[in-house]
Amino acid sequence: MSQPNGTAPSLWLEGHRAPVPDEIDAVGLPVEGTLPPELTGRYFRNGPNPLPGTPSAHWFTGPGMVHGVRLRDGRAEWYRNRWVRTTEFTDGARFVRPDGTFDHAAVPANTHVVPHAGRILALVETGLPYELTPELDTVGPCDFGGLLKGGMTAHPKEDPVTGELLFFGYGLVPPYLTYHRLSAGGRLVESREVEVPGPTMMHDFAVTANHVVWLDLPVVFDMALARRGGGMPFRWDDAYGARLGVMPRAGGPVRWFDVDPCYVFHVGNAYEDEAGRVVVDGVRYRPEDFIAFWPSIGGESDPSAATVANAPVRAAATGSSRLHRWTLDPASGAAKEEPLDDRPVEFPTHDDARTGHAHRYLYTAAADAIVKHDLRSGSSAALELGPDLVPGEAVFVAAEGARTEDEGWLLSIVTDRAGQGSELLVLDAADLSRTASVRLPRRVPAGFHGSWIPDPVS
Incomplete structure (x- = not known):
């Protein structure tokens, strides 16, 4: 299959990424092994899924579809998948209106799905979240009582101490970056503009107990690409520069570190160490890797604007990201960088109870493995799945009354590379051993992010 512009294979529409044609329901799913009875709730996973006959021009732009598995008392009760019925999906509404203003409800809602304050929200960074029911019906766009005027990142952070949900939105026109804070009860209580030089694709950010960390990196909005239409109007730009910003959560100026x-799509976690330095762990693409990766999913690069795109450097590119650490010292203004692992990985996760606080473990997905990184010892372990299987993001679920950081399970949807079938894999996070596998009634396309949503405590 070719891209809609006919220039290259559309790898995001083939094999394990290929969209499914419809919505289905299935009950009484077969289970191998033993599902822990305390895993009673729902695992939801979001990702783009173009309608039949309407291929997307970029992997990131297809309409969102959420896949759900209901677990209860050691059983896998049901599977279902539903498109998120945004106004773009149901009515063909356009994000940019004829008068040039933005319709922030006209989005694909295809990147993440998170619970907060009794709501389940399907997210994409360019627009409003869409509320879903526990059965995956679409309630509609959520602007928090009219207070949210722009987009909401697909990577909000829930503070494990206060219960607040911290997030941001980036804009293609000023304001380019806005910080927001929801109360534990789901009320928008703060919105604050943050000054940055221009519109960049800021996919993620980090929080610590006292700070927010911004990723102001050189993948920029390009109006010429936007006018051409079809894909994602962002490209690498050497001239923009790269910096991380540390902003006090209580208010105050941003301290920037070159x-x-x-480029960083995903942060693992961040915290303040005993010396008051801000430590940020994430998966990092070198310039040559981003430039190699971006066209493979429908993006465009401008070699004339990227000095790293010359042949000798590009020959060393892998198109992959690796786990990396930045240590930012507000006292000295120094930024230290160091690689944490040389294996290509993506989708870092951790125990959400440690968001913004020191962590020992991160979990990532490699091309054919689920990896556990011990950042204290500097070692890693992996469950190698073999070349025919592709793991999705591994979501950590802590065991009830957990006494150690890795006491719990990892949930990951694993799909056959040829696109023939999928399973929900449940691993013991301590040693990556297989606890159970739920055979799903259909193939689930490789997607992006998901959440474990436990049943309310009665």
């Missing part, structure tokens, strides 16, 4: 040029 870093080596890179």
Whole structure:
């Protein structure tokens, strides 16, 4: 299959990424092994899924579809999948209106799905979240009582101490970056503009107990690409520079730290160490890796604007990201960088109870493995799935009354690379051993992010 512009294979529409044609329901799913009875709730996973006959021009732009598995008392009760019925999906509404203003409800809602304050929200960074029911019906767009005027990142952070949900939105026109805070009860209580030089694709951010960390990196909005339409109007730009910003959560100026040029889609976690430095762990693309990766999912690069795109450097590119650490010292203004692992990985996760606080473990997905990184010892372990299987993001679920950081399970949807079938894999996070596998009634396309949503405590 070719891209809609006919220039290259559409790899995001083939094999394990290929969209499914419809919505189905299934009950009484077969289970191998033993599902822990305390895993009673729902695992929801979001990702793009174009309608039949309407291929997307970029992997990131297809309409969102959420896949759900209901677990209860050691059983896998049901599977179902539903498109998120945004106004873009149901009515063909356009994000940019004829008068040039933005319709923030006209989005694909295809990147993440998270619970907060009794709501389940399907997210994409360009627009409003969409509320879903526990059965995956679409309630509608959520603007928190009219207070949210722009987009909401697909990577909000829930503070494990206060219960607040911290998030941001980026804009293609000023304001380019806005910080927001929801109360534990789901009320928008703060919105604050943050000054940055221009519109960049800021996919994620980090929080610590006292700070927010911004990723102001050189993948920029390009109006010429936007006018051409079809894909994602962002490209690498050497001239923009790369920096991380540390902003007090209580208010105050951002302290910016220049870093080596890179791009980061996903942060693992961040915290303040005993010396007051801000430590940020994430998966990092070198310039040559981003430039190699971006066209493979429908993006465009401008070699004339990227000095790293010359042949000798590009020959060393892998198109992959690796786990990396930045240590930012507000006292000295110095930024230290160091690789944490040399294996290509993505989708870092951790125990959400440690968001913003020191962590020992991160979990990532490699091409054919689920990896556990011990950041204290500097070692890693992996469950190798073999070349025919592709794991999705591994979501950590802590065991009830957990006494150690890795006491719990990892949930990951694993799909056959040829696109023939999928399973929900449940691993013991301590040693990556297989606890159970739920055979799903259909193939689930490789997607993006998901959440475990436990049943309310009665």
